[in-house]
């Protein structure tokens with residue numbers, strides 16, 4: 001477990017089995033998980049924390065959601081699209097604010113990577129999951145230009161100064177760096193094309 005602040009930590013992603021980073025926010029009453037990973041060792045580490053748990057799921061991919069039933073979350077927040085895969089939880093449509101000693105802000109994130117992405121910000125940190133990543137289309141990594149523009153607008157509206165990107169070896173990146181990088185990609189869009197090559 002890696003500590004980012006007094007109340008915020010994360011458990012690193014693993015590659016085999018493929019399991020996304022798990023964000024941990026220690027509220028007064030509950031432990032808030034941003035994604036649950038898909039690795040029994042990660043699940044064990046989560047269960048070793050003796051607090052009631054709530055979970056926010058970033059998107060439907062199994063490396064982010066696979067451990068859900070094992071962590072025993074009391075409440076699960078997810079998008080309608082993720083719910084189609086996961087089968088349970090409370091659907092988040094707009095911004096949701098929760099107070100648990102710490103102020104949590106759950107928000108829909110327009111994303112090329114997947115439909116129904118959710119972010120979570122608290123105390124200057126924004127968990128974004130895979131939301132800022134590309135989708136693979138015809139063997140190429142691309143951004144949907146409209147979604148990328150909407151995502152940049154959304155990211156700029158956040159209060160957080162540090163963005164947390166799943167699977168990234170650095171994980172915690174300065175907000176400006178992430179936005180600048182996405183704006184650079186957006187500036188390469190061609191008017192007649194719906195997709196932008198990410199050059200990966």
Ligand SMILES: [Zn+2]
Pocket residue numbers: 059061113114130
């Ligand atoms: Zn994903």
